[in-house]
Amino acid sequence: MNLILLGAPGAGKGTQAQAISAKLGIPQISTGNMLREAVKNGTEMGLKAKAAMDSGDLVSDEIVIGILRDRIAEPDAANGYILDGFPRTVAQAEALDKMGVVIDRVLEIYVPDEKICARMSGRRVCESCGASYHVEFNPTLKDGICDECGGKTVQRADDAPETVLSRLQVYQEKTAPLKDYYQKTGKLLTVEGQDQVAETTKLVFASLGIED
């Protein structure tokens, strides 16, 4: 199964992608996590991406399409994958089509903008493995320590309130048109993101026809 998760920044795509990945045994492919990794490692691509990311802008289609193409060619992606954060522009969606990728389902997690802003302040991510948490809605067992790998959990620089607003604008302008793009193919499903992660997961599994 090849799945796309759509939704505003902070809607919970990453968290739900982790849950689906654990359930179906197919990898979560997060372009955001891959880009942050490149920034952390100071690669040439990371240097190019950093300024755009810090200001809440999108990284160029060329860079992102390149890393995505390489990633889905890895052996663990052979039986399907969950795309989290890609495509984010119509050009990226068209690039997927051109690669011959067949998408089975596009799942939109819808959360109103007002809620997004409140949520972002509590988001924490693991520095080592990229797992995401929320201080209130999805806390780690031990304060500041990742449940998955024992790494340190931190707040992302682009989760600052000013940057969150511009990321939401970018989403409305560049990514929201993808809803129409996939609506036309009959593959779009929408669930409303709930405050409780487990509640959202139930809705997500139900809409994908996965046994809980």
Ligand code: ADP
């Ligand atoms: P979010 O929580 O906003 O969904 P991500 O972790 O998916 O965040 O992405 C963080 C940043 O990485 C984005 O704001 C953007 O700068 C960059 N990025 C991630 N995926 C893409 C993409 N498909 N196209 C362009 N830029 C991307």
Ligand code: ZN
């Ligand atoms: Zn971790």
